[in-house]
Amino acid sequence: MTNLLEVNDVIKTFAQPGGGRLTVLDIPQFRIEEGEQVALVGTSGGGKTTLLHLIAGLLTPDSGSLTLDGTELTRLSEQGRDRFRASKIGYVFQTFNLLPAFSAIENVRLGMTFGSGRQDTERAKDLLGRVGLADRANYRPSQLSVGQQQRVAIARALAGKPRLLLADEPTANVDPVSAESVLELIRSSCRDEDIAMLIVTHDMDIAAKFDRIERLEDINRALAPTA
Ligand SMILES: Nc1ncnc2c1ncn2[C@@H]1O[C@H](COP(=O)(O)OP(=O)(O)OP(=O)(O)O)[C@@H](O)[C@H]1O
Numbered sequence: 001m002t003n004l005l006e007v008n009d010v011i012k013t014f015a016q017p018g019g020g021r022l023t024v025l026d027i028p029q030f031r032i033e034e035g036e037q038v039a040l041v042g043t044s045g046g047g048k049t050t051l052l053h054l055i056a057g058l059l060t061p062d063s064g065s066l067t068l069d070g071t072e073l074t075r076l077s078e079q080g081r082d083r084f085r086a087s088k089i090g091y092v093f094q095t096f097n098l099l100p101a102f103s104a105i106e107n108v109r110l111g112m113t114f115g116s117g118r119q120d121t122e123r124a125k126d127l128l129g130r131v132g133l134a135d136r137a138n139y140r141p142s143q144l145s146v147g148q149q150q151r152v153a154i155a156r157a158l159a160g161k162p163r164l165l166l167a168d169e170p171t172a173n174v175d176p177v178s179a180e181s182v183l184e185l186i187r188s189s190c191r192d193e194d195i196a197m198l199i200v201t202h203d204m205d206i207a208a209k210f211d212r213i214e215r216l217e218d219i220n221r222a223l224a225p226t227a
Pocket residue numbers: 014015016024042043044045046047048049050051
């Protein structure tokens with residue numbers, strides 16, 4: 001198997017309000033293979049979201065390298081990273097981040113890398129159908145339930161045919177039964193389109209279904225107990 005993502009010697013610090021810097025991540029090595037489905041678990045505040053943001057190129061590390069599909073992210077300009085993210089990564093945010101003024105189908109189309117052709121509309125319709133929202137294409141987020149908004153966010157993340165789907169506790173806001181069906185939906189869509197997944201979850205029943213469970217404590221030396 002080929003590695004889709006390689007994280008090497010990554011350190012990320014943040015300025016602390018009281019002065020000084022806090023080392024949040026110190027990751028010697030972390031890998032995801034092509035098409036692999038990985039669940040990331042770990043204590044609150046441990047740096048899971050920060051790691052997702054680094055992989056998505058929304059943040060840059062203090063040092064180290066992140067290579068996705070052969071491209072080293074830290075070598076790209078900010079604009080280059082934005083373009084790279086749009087073509088390679090789908091991101092399901094914890095709070096969905098749908099644009100309120102746009103309908104469901106418009107939000108899905110906004111997840112596409114290019115243009116506004118007929119083909120894109122067909123794919124957006126198809127994705128909305130796949131997440132069970134064919135009859136809600138013209139509804140705005142405020143006219144949808146939380147679970148429906150979440151499914152629009154999933155369709156949007158898949159819209160650009162990414163190589164890697166990142167999802168930050170995408171089931172935190174729905175009941176356990178819906179959580180399971182939403183997760184199954186994401187996993188089967190990713191399998192169908194050969195998209196690798198890295199998903200943050202606190203739910204060990206959900207994590208257990210993945211190819212691999214990665215505990216942040218095991219890969220992040222910043223969380224190691226001090227002697
Ligand atoms: N922009 C920032 N400036 C300063 N500190 C930050 C910033 N972003 C995150 N942190 C700190 O980094 C640490 C890790 O935060 P992060 O959101 O990555 O954790 P998490 O594992 O995703 O937590 P949770 O499971 O609660 O969502 C926290 O201690 C947080 O206070």
